[in-house]
Amino acid sequence: MTNNTLAIGDNCEVILHFDLKLSDGSAADSTRVNNKPAKMVMGDGSLTKNFEDCLRGLVAGDKKSFLLNADDAFGMPNPDNIYYVDRTKFNADTPVEEGMIISFAQPDGSELPGVIRSAVGHSVTVDFNHPLAGQSVTFIVEIIEVRDTGAK
The missing domain is CATH 3.10.50.40 (Chitinase A; domain 3)
Known part of the structure; x- marks a missing residue:
């Protein structure tokens, strides 16, 4: 109605x-x-x-x-939603730069966006909190x- x-x-x-x-x-x-x-x-x-x-x-x-x-x-941001990922886990064609939003495939097939907070050496910090x-x-x-x- x-x-x-x-x-x-x-x-x-x-x-x-x-x-x-x-x-x-x-x-x-x-x-x-x-x-x-x-x-x-x-x-x-x-x-x-x-x-x-x-x-x-x-x-x-x-x-x-x-x-x-x-x-x-x-x-509020949850520290448990911040992950440290080895740079080798990223596709060579994907530039990994601070501030970028990258979509990550989940085991159930859904996509989860993460913000690159830093990329130093082989360590990439990804924040899965809402922006x-x-x-x-x-x-x-x-x-x-x-x-x-x-x-x-």
Whole structure:
């Protein structure tokens, strides 16, 4: 069911545009770049509780800006997500340079992006934390549609 007055709450599917800005005001991400809005389901575990709380009560057409600190956005960096890899594990055609993002194949066939933090001698430091981990971010959202999923 779709209507223009349904407020965002539990078990709602939300279609929205968002702009994500860092604390220095620089743009980190935006669904507007490719004009492809994001779709999310409240309560499915993909969003933090504080992020969901900022969306609750909004209806289609609403615009809102809110600041999330690192714990409520992408979390804090986890030292267990930093790996030291021998340079020989990289393809000879792949330049290994600080700041590069390289996709690593996982045993289940999925891909996991890692940021090269340093490459010294034969040791390459790869960080698998989210690139925005540890940073406070501002979300600017525009709600396009709210649907009741009917889930209880």
